[in-house]
């Protein structure tokens with residue numbers, strides 16, 4: 001995996017979704033501002049975070065079992081084992097996975113933790129889902145869009161208000 005881009009700064013003075021989610025999951029890659037938000041969320045948010053990871057796990061395993069071997073995961077979050085490529089490659093070792101997030105802290109961890117098996121491939125794109133064309137072009141380095149690609153937008157679209165055209169973004173991606 002190559003990120004191939006400079007590392008943008010991490011702002012620890014305001015909460016970030018990826019780090020709040022990491023705090024909800026009991027991770028260590030978050031700061032007091034993120035922990036403060038996590039503590040103020042209703043208890044269901046914590047349960048929901050674990051259920052969302054469990055859903056990602058089940059859905060990826062099902063897709064890989066059906067023969068899907070290419071994945072584009074936007075809004076990846078801070079790596080939390082098992083990550084999507086680990087689940088897919090456990091079933092189809094040659095699976096190719098492109099991760100994408102707009103949070104600099106995810107970028108910092110991606111290179112170290114989202115490492116493919118030799119039979120497959122992983123790549124990471126630091127980009128915003130509101131620029132779907134940029135993501136598609138970057139994902140082309142790794143994915144063959146002439147074959148099926150599973151698109152994962154888990155826990156992401158609720159960050160986009162209607163005036164940012166979430167439906168149009170999903171249409172472009174699909």
Ligand SMILES: C[S@@+](CC[C@H](N)C(=O)[O-])C[C@H]1O[C@@H](n2cnc3c(N)ncnc32)[C@H](O)[C@@H]1O
Pocket residue numbers: 017018019021052053056074075076077078100101102103106127128129130153154155156159
């Ligand atoms: C709640 S986490 C979900 C993580 C993972 N998909 C999961 O379901 O376990 C949401 C992720 O979306 C990312 N995110 C939020 N807005 C984004 C945007 N406009 N473009 C790309 N990523 C974004 C956040 O940085 C965070 O990592």
